[in-house]
Amino acid sequence: MDALKGDQAGCSRQTVRDDIETLSKAGYDIETIVSSGNYYFFGDREFTLEELCLMGDAVASSRFIGKRQKASLLKKLTGFCSKYQTDSVKRHIISVQPRESTDTRVYAAVNLINDAINRDCRIAFTRKEPGDRRERKDGGEAANISCTPLDLVWDGRDFYLIALSDADGEPLFYGLKELVQPEILDMKGMARPEGFNSEKFALEKIQKKK
Numbered sequence: 278m279d280a281l282k283g284d285q286a287g288c289s290r291q292t293v294r295d296d297i298e299t300l301s302k303a304g305y306d307i308e309t310i311v312s313s314g315n316y317y318f319f320g321d322r323e324f325t326l327e328e329l330c331l332m333g334d335a336v337a338s339s340r341f342i343g344k345r346q347k348a349s350l351l352k353k354l355t356g357f358c359s360k361y362q363t364d365s366v367k368r369h370i371i372s373v374q375p376r377e378s379t380d381t382r383v384y385a386a387v388n389l390i391n392d393a394i395n396r397d398c399r400i401a402f403t404r405k406e407p408g409d410r411r412e413r414k415d416g417g418e419a420a421n422i423s424c425t426p427l428d429l430v431w432d433g434r435d436f437y438l439i440a441l442s443d444a445d446g447e448p449l450f451y452g453l454k455e456l457v458q459p460e461i462l463d464m465k466g467m468a469r470p471e472g473f474n475s476e477k478f479a480l481e482k483i484q485k486k487k
Contacts, residue, residue, distance in 0.1 A: 333351055399464045
């Protein structure tokens with residue numbers, strides 16, 4: 278109101294209320310924060326406040342995101358809401374589970390496989406057997422594998438890949454720590470088997486590993 282008066286525009290509390298009512302009737306989503314001097318802002322945004330808080334909780338409680346990256350992501354989330362709602366999006370959840378150091382190559386593999394799934398392409402990699410420290414496709418006991426990636430799995434500790442083998446079309450289940458030098462192939466992926474349940478398949482495989 279002070280800014281409007283400074284521009285010599287006729288303005289009063291009733292004028293503001295009338296304008297807000299006019300905008301609301303025209304279909305605009307106007308949110309009001311009631312206080313001694315009410316605050317108004319557009320509520321029609323990409324995410325609701327509840328959705329932003331949910332994403333903030335997920336980021337804050339994540340075990341595999343570092344503190345610096347968490348702070349950066351949470352700050353970026355506040356850009357999707359009104360400046361009057363930023364305090365609500367600032368989450369105060371602390372993850373007390375021990376965070377294991379994860380090879381950055383695992384995260385690179387997650388992004389590569391995710392891209393392959395989106396592009397409906399096959400991938401190839403060398404599978405590093407447990408205890409095998411070799412990291413090159415040099416034959417021997419290490420297996421060179423090509424497959425169609427279906428889904429990525431996170432069990433709270435490790436990432437896994439569910440895929441269809443090029444050799445026989447059977448489903449595969451590998452920990453991403455076992456994958457060496459994954460690459461996307463310029464080959465269309467196989468169709469997902471009808472009725473195949475990735476979640477059920479993953480749970481069965483993870484249970485057997487325990």
